Amino acid sequence: MDIEALRHDTPGTTGRVHLNNAGAGLMSRRTLRAITAHLELEAAVGGYEAADQEQERIGATYGSVAELIGGRADEVALFGNSTQAWNAAFHALELSPGARVLTGRAEYGSNVLAYLQAARRTGAEIVVVPDDASGRLDTTALAALIDERTALVGVSHVPTSGGLVNPAAEIGRITRAAGVPFLLDATQSVGQFPVDVREIGCDMLTATGRKFLRGPRGTGFLWVSSDALDRLEPSVVEIESANWDGGRGFTWQPGARRFATWEMAYANVLGLDSAVRQALDLGMDQIGKRAFALGDLLRRRLDALPGVTTHDQGTEKCAIVTAKVDGIPTADVAAALAAQHINVTTTVAEHTQFDSEIRDVHPLVRLSPHYYNTEAEIDRAVEVIAGLTR
Structure with missing residues (x-):
């Protein structure tokens, strides 16, 4: 994939980091x-x-x-x-x-x-x-x-x-x-x-x-x-x-x-x-490999931060990453990211009621990269969250 060409064809990548593809992906030109x-x-x-x-x-x-x-x-x-x-x-x-x-x-x-x-x-x-x-x-x-x-x-x-x-x-x-x-x-x-x-x-x-x-x-x-x-x-x-x-x-x-x-x-x-x-x-095989790789990178980087815990389950994990920061309300974490022009969202118990019956984890910050995101954008989001834990 020519990531730079894909980003040039995606107006929304200018001026912000879009990590809310599980909500709505950015349309291409x-x-x-x-x-x-x-x-x-x-x-x-x-x-x-x-x-x-x-x-x-x-x-x-x-x-x-x-x-x-x-x-x-x-x-x-x-x-x-x-x-x-x-x-x-x-x-x-x-x-x-x-x-x-x-x-x-x-x-x-x-x-x-x-x-x-x-x-x-x-x-x-x-x-x-x-x-x-x-x-x-x-x-x-x-x-x-x-x-x-x-x-x-x-x-x-x-x-x-x-x-x-x-x-x-x-x-x-x-x-x-x-x-x-x-x-x-x-x-x-x-x-x-x-x-x-x-x-x-x-x-x-x-x-x-x-x-x-x-x-x-x-x-x-x-x-x-x-x-x-x-x-x-x-x-x-x-x-x-x-x-x-x-x-x-x-x-x-x-x-x-x-x-x-x-x-x-x-x-x-x-x-x-x-x-x-x-x-x-583009090919769904290539899309899937890159999306999963970016999700894995983001999840590993967040797990390495003190006071940050990811909550994704399963033996195979996709590009949707959910996390909680100790001592900081989830809404405040999302607001801090938004202030730096990083798009994320939060989970609520009402969206997965049966899961919430046994896991008392919501709300969580949900970050969802896609193939047109870059590793540098992942780093930027992690740096903002890391700054909240210092």
């Missing part, structure tokens, strides 16, 4: 041009007319996303964010009293709330699979918990609150053998390192464009295996997702289009396509 060009076209000719003119490029986005994750274009539906996509998948399952949903302690907060609502409405049971000694979801315990009542295994690949990478492919092998649907929330993994739905063996996957993919906010997608469609009944139907039969009935659109909505922000869609194509051009 290439992606900005794709978005603004379509907005200008809409302003010049009209929204419908602009969509008609760019129909081929808009349609190509489905193929780009599919290529990124190893699926097919007809298995992809686009959404305004990953939570919408996840809810579309989850609420397409029919849960009955006594049905069990198995999930992990690292599950994202919005997903947890959806599980709790479903349990309240249907009488289903939410079962939290224990962690292994490293903090990953314990796949041996998962296999033992699956039985005839299991309706879904839903897991966050990487949590919002740390560098843990859950063993998605191992989970996929277990769910395939048991014939149980597997919904993978890949919001923090797609764009950060290679993710292949065929290798993982999940039935549904959701992700966002704004984080490590470096796309615009207001973008997300759902991938659904063709083999899983017979188990799913979308909870929302509209003119994009179904065809009226001329009488009092309708038929679903083929593939993942049955989850889609007619109205979309096409400028954002084209921005998403640009960001995905850039990731593909």
